[in-house]
Amino acid sequence: MRRLVSVIVGLAALSAGCATTNQDNSSRLNLIKNRNELICGVSGKIPGFSFLKSDGTYQGLDVDICKAFAAAIIGDSEKIQYRPLTAAERFTAIKTGEIDLLSRNTTFTLSRDSSGGNGLTFAPVVFHDGQGLMVKKESEISSLKDLANKSICVGSGTTTEQNINDAFESASLPYTPIKYQDLNQVVAGYLQGRCSAMTSDRSQLAAARSGFKNPKEHIILDDVLSKEPLAPASDGQDQKLADAMRWVVYSLISAEEQGITKSNIDKKVQIAKNNPQLKPLRRFLGIDGGLGEKIGLSNDFVVKVIKSTGNYGEIYERHLGQNSEVPIPRGQNELYKKGGVHISPPFN
Amino acid sequence: MKINQKLFLQFGISIIFFGLIGILINNLTINLIRTGLGFDFSWLLKPASFALAEHPLPYTSSDSYAWALFIGWLNSLKVIVSSLILATFLGTLIGFARTGTNSLLGLISAGYITIIRQTPLLLQLMFWYFVGFLGLKDNMFIQIKNIFNISNKGIELSGLTFSSEFLALLFGLSIFTSAYIAEVIRGGILSVSRGQWEAFRSLGISERKGVIRIILPQALPAIIPGLTSQYLNLAKNSTLAIAVGYSDIYAINDTIINQTGRAIECFIILLISFLLLNLLITNAMEIINRLILKSQRYD
Numbered sequence: 001m002r003r004l005v006s007v008i009v010g011l012a013a014l015s016a017g018c019a020t021t022n023q024d025n026s027s028r029l030n031l032i033k034n035r036n037e038l039i040c041g042v043s044g045k046i047p048g049f050s051f052l053k054s055d056g057t058y059q060g061l062d063v064d065i066c067k068a069f070a071a072a073i074i075g076d077s078e079k080i081q082y083r084p085l086t087a088a089e090r091f092t093a094i095k096t097g098e099i100d101l102l103s104r105n106t107t108f109t110l111s112r113d114s115s116g117g118n119g120l121t122f123a124p125v126v127f128h129d130g131q132g133l134m135v136k137k138e139s140e141i142s143s144l145k146d147l148a149n150k151s152i153c154v155g156s157g158t159t160t161e162q163n164i165n166d167a168f169e170s171a172s173l174p175y176t177p178i179k180y181q182d183l184n185q186v187v188a189g190y191l192q193g194r195c196s197a198m199t200s201d202r203s204q205l206a207a208a209r210s211g212f213k214n215p216k217e218h219i220i221l222d223d224v225l226s227k228e229p230l231a232p233a234s235d236g237q238d239q240k241l242a243d244a245m246r247w248v249v250y251s252l253i254s255a256e257e258q259g260i261t262k263s264n265i266d267k268k269v270q271i272a273k274n275n276p277q278l279k280p281l282r283r284f285l286g287i288d289g290g291l292g293e294k295i296g297l298s299n300d301f302v303v304k305v306i307k308s309t310g311n312y313g314e315i316y317e318r319h320l321g322q323n324s325e326v327p328i329p330r331g332q333n334e335l336y337k338k339g340g341v342h343i344s345p346p347f348n
Numbered sequence: 349m350k351i352n353q354k355l356f357l358q359f360g361i362s363i364i365f366f367g368l369i370g371i372l373i374n375n376l377t378i379n380l381i382r383t384g385l386g387f388d389f390s391w392l393l394k395p396a397s398f399a400l401a402e403h404p405l406p407y408t409s410s411d412s413y414a415w416a417l418f419i420g421w422l423n424s425l426k427v428i429v430s431s432l433i434l435a436t437f438l439g440t441l442i443g444f445a446r447t448g449t450n451s452l453l454g455l456i457s458a459g460y461i462t463i464i465r466q467t468p469l470l471l472q473l474m475f476w477y478f479v480g481f482l483g484l485k486d487n488m489f490i491q492i493k494n495i496f497n498i499s500n501k502g503i504e505l506s507g508l509t510f511s512s513e514f515l516a517l518l519f520g521l522s523i524f525t526s527a528y529i530a531e532v533i534r535g536g537i538l539s540v541s542r543g544q545w546e547a548f549r550s551l552g553i554s555e556r557k558g559v560i561r562i563i564l565p566q567a568l569p570a571i572i573p574g575l576t577s578q579y580l581n582l583a584k585n586s587t588l589a590i591a592v593g594y595s596d597i598y599a600i601n602d603t604i605i606n607q608t609g610r611a612i613e614c615f616i617i618l619l620i621s622f623l624l625l626n627l628l629i630t631n632a633m634e635i636i637n638r639l640i641l642k643s644q645r646y647d
Contacts, residue, residue: 088602092611118609151501156603165399165409176401178513180593181602189593192482193500194512
């Protein structure tokens with residue numbers, strides 16, 4: 001009995017610790033502005049998306065999305081505190097208010113987006129990915145069927161784990177999942193030969209392979225097991241922050257559609273100022289219309305964003321382009337005009 | 349008068365104490381509801397839709413989350429019980445070697461204890477897994493007449509298979525804990541006065557018989573409490589399974605939290621599972637302790 005009581009006391013003490021966050025009902029947007037710093041949850045371990053460089057800075061597509069948000073909300077893309085999070089920690093970190101928003105290779109799904117599920121809200125997709133399988137060339141495995149009864153290394157607590165199960169189950173193939181908490185362990189397990197294949201998003205496979213000793217000895221199979229639209233996310237109860245995030249992402253895509261880049265943004269602003277007839281451009285750059293105010297940002301937020309990160313195409317080229325360390329063909333991540341799926345609603 | 353005062357004081361303290369707990373629990377519930385994380389356990393009956401590499405009982409991905417958790421608990425129990433036995437055996441051997449008359453053995457066991465106790469357990473687990481087992485290449489396996497078979501997939505012993513994840517955890521936990529158990533055993537043996545050793549030697553009782561019949565029974569009351577706390581540590585350390593890909597209850601909890609977003613409920617379940625496990629160990633050890641004390645009174 002005495003032991004039981006002490007346990008209850010311990011539990012209660014624990015609960016007190018985690019119960020004091022999210023006290024004020026106002027939007028997190030104001031909190032970020034007052035704090036003058038954005039707390040952005042990232043992975044920190046995926047080259048090309050968010051990776052801690054040897055000079056101590058974070059770099060990658062996900063990191064640039066954080067920078068775009070900081071530029072739009074605070075006006076300074078450097079005022080960011082990055083929080084590296086594991087897949088398992090990320091949603092709790094948003095719900096408890098430990099981070100303002102998440103920009104961490106997170107797949108946009110119904111359960112995560114709904115109030116009855118994880119209770120988040122997603123911004124528009126910043127990278128369309130799909131789950132794939134990587135095998136050693138010498139293994140002569142060429143499709144999913146060749147992997148029957150084999151072990152497969154997979155990261156636990158992700159949609160990856162569910163997708164691989166769905167794929168094998170619907171094909172009635174038995175398999176053994178070897179689950180690790182961390183992508184680095186998945187890679188180690190695969191390279192050490194514990195599994196015949198490793199599975200993850202194809203972008204992550206490509207990123208991991210770029211770090212191998214002999215990248216050419218590994219192939220990514222043609223089987224694509226899932227749609228993996230990766231998107232930033234925030235607390236589902238905070239509509240204001242979600243609105244701001246949504247339109248910051250669209251501004252990156254819209255800027256690329258209109259050919260507005262980091263280098264010509266000043267010129268474009270001048271043109272817009274001098275030509276009152278260019279209504280859409282004037283609205284987009286915040287000279288007319290007061291669009292920014294409607295989402296709790298300054299009217300010229302687009303200018304601040306493009307000045308600090310460039311448009312979506314520039315961000316992509318910088319981290320995943322042909323000359324980057326993790327080249328991934330743009331494929332469906334092109335603009336809709338060029339055969340991809342990225343499109344922005346009008347800034348009206 | 350004095351008794352009344354005492355009662356009053358105790359009554360007051362309990363009111364404050366339970367009031368505090370009530371406030372804390374109330375605070376927790378209100379805040380959980382506010383963040384949209386109100387308590388709900390109905391997801392437990394939904395299908396888990398993830399596969400498990402190891403399951404002592406039948407399991408498929410269409411089974412419920414509750415069943416998956418139970419399988420995880422069994423997996424934990426399996427590794428805890430087997431590590432507990434192996435660690436006790438190893439620890440006892442080393443503890444005796446450390447206190448014995450053979451100075452070479454004493455030196456070796458002292459070195460063993462020093463090395464094991466001064467490196468982190470996580471590192472040791474990683475070592476056993478990534479270097480020890482996965483270091484064995486696919487084609488480089490030892491095979492004896494289809495009875496004993498060792499490769500980087502694990503060990504196969506006449507039909508029984510032990511995965512390398514389980515074995516790495518078993519070795520890591522047992523060896524780590526055995527170093528601590530050895531010290532507990534040594535402490536127990538040293539608590540028996542030297543006169544006892546001299547007495548049985550002078551009576552011509554053999555060293556082995558003397559240790560088992562004379563020294564150990566007197567050392568046990570000092571050993572058991574220390575041993576219990578090492579067993580509890582072992583049980584708790586087993587959650588590091590997640591580092592080597594073993595599907596213990598913590599690893600499965602981790603997956604479920606991510607799929608359902610029910611972190612608080614999952615941690616409560618986790619706490620209760622470990623509470624059950626550790627209460628089981630504590631009570632079993634208490635019974636053993638009582639039996640030993642009782643048997644000594646009659647001797």
